[in-house]
Amino acid sequence: MKAGFIAVVGRPNVGKSTLMNKMVNEKVAIVSDKAGTTRDSIKGILNYGENQYIFIDTPGIHKPKHLLGEHMTNVAINTLKEVEVIVFVLDGTQEISTGDQFVNEKIQEATSTPKVIVINKMDLLSDEELEAKMAEIKEKLGEFDAVVTMSAQYSMGIPRLLDALEPFLEEGVKYYPDDMYTDMPMYKAITEIVREKILLKTRDEIPHSVAVEIVNVERRENGKDRYDINIYVERDSQKGIIIGNKGKMLKEVGSESRKEIEELLDKKIYLNLWVKVKEKWRKKKPFLKEMGYYIED
Ligand SMILES: Nc1nc2c(ncn2[C@@H]2O[C@H](COP(=O)(O)OP(=O)(O)O)[C@@H](O)[C@H]2O)c(=O)[nH]1
Numbered sequence: 001m002k003a004g005f006i007a008v009v010g011r012p013n014v015g016k017s018t019l020m021n022k023m024v025n026e027k028v029a030i031v032s033d034k035a036g037t038t039r040d041s042i043k044g045i046l047n048y049g050e051n052q053y054i055f056i057d058t059p060g061i062h063k064p065k066h067l068l069g070e071h072m073t074n075v076a077i078n079t080l081k082e083v084e085v086i087v088f089v090l091d092g093t094q095e096i097s098t099g100d101q102f103v104n105e106k107i108q109e110a111t112s113t114p115k116v117i118v119i120n121k122m123d124l125l126s127d128e129e130l131e132a133k134m135a136e137i138k139e140k141l142g143e144f145d146a147v148v149t150m151s152a153q154y155s156m157g158i159p160r161l162l163d164a165l166e167p168f169l170e171e172g173v174k175y176y177p178d179d180m181y182t183d184m185p186m187y188k189a190i191t192e193i194v195r196e197k198i199l200l201k202t203r204d205e206i207p208h209s210v211a212v213e214i215v216n217v218e219r220r221e222n223g224k225d226r227y228d229i230n231i232y233v234e235r236d237s238q239k240g241i242i243i244g245n246k247g248k249m250l251k252e253v254g255s256e257s258r259k260e261i262e263e264l265l266d267k268k269i270y271l272n273l274w275v276k277v278k279e280k281w282r283k284k285k286p287f288l289k290e291m292g293y294y295i296e297d
């Protein structure tokens, strides 16, 4: 019996959350094509044979531009200190960038922690391109304890990654019960579902400007529970976009979210969504704290 914590890090959009979800075979983290989708570190737990792998999905590491970004990069970097092994994810379709090198600098600071590199999105790469990527890694990033090629999206390379991580797990421990696949609280899972539906339907600044909060839950003995959820944006124009023409967008977000929340809770609910403007909330400490985003160092 072995177990261990595994930090999944990389720059935004390389496929970290997809990878963690596929490793644990559950939808734990939300995924979209927008950088900055993951704002907190989220654990996904896999029991495999006798062993327990605890993956920690993290926000993308990048040079922060506002308090929320600072929180996100801090969350990722702090995670590095508490793990048995680091998985550094690269998007194999893109040249190794200064963004990847910035991540590499941060993980190299955890000198004694083993590091495995994942070349993700191999579904889009030829064998020659993979070979070239290996050489580019050696040249630009240095040596790693293992290099694994994967397609998280198409579940290719999962056993390879599990095998590569196994030597770094700790003997004789287990941290979570067998039926637990995440430590994310239910209220967080619910707000993340709503945020994902919005991210999938919007673009430009809007995905980054959205925060979601449950403001009231009414339990009803003989009927559906009622959830009131606030969606915060930074400007009136963004509010208009999320509500949509005659409320169409908000209605879609509502019905898609409700279905997924009902699956999660295994019961029917009423879902009421309200869109509110909170100017520049990403720069305001008290609001970030209220939303659970801000951490003191
Ligand atoms: N083609 C391809 N796309 C992927 C793969 N893994 C992730 N993606 C896509 O890349 C985007 C970013 O994924 P996400 O997991 O949110 O990245 P994160 O920001 O690193 O957590 C999404 O649109 C995913 O569907 C992969 O193996 N192949």
Ligand SMILES: [Mg+2]
Binding pocket: 016, 017, 018, 029, 030, 037, 038, 057, 058, 059, 060
């Ligand atoms: Mg993510």
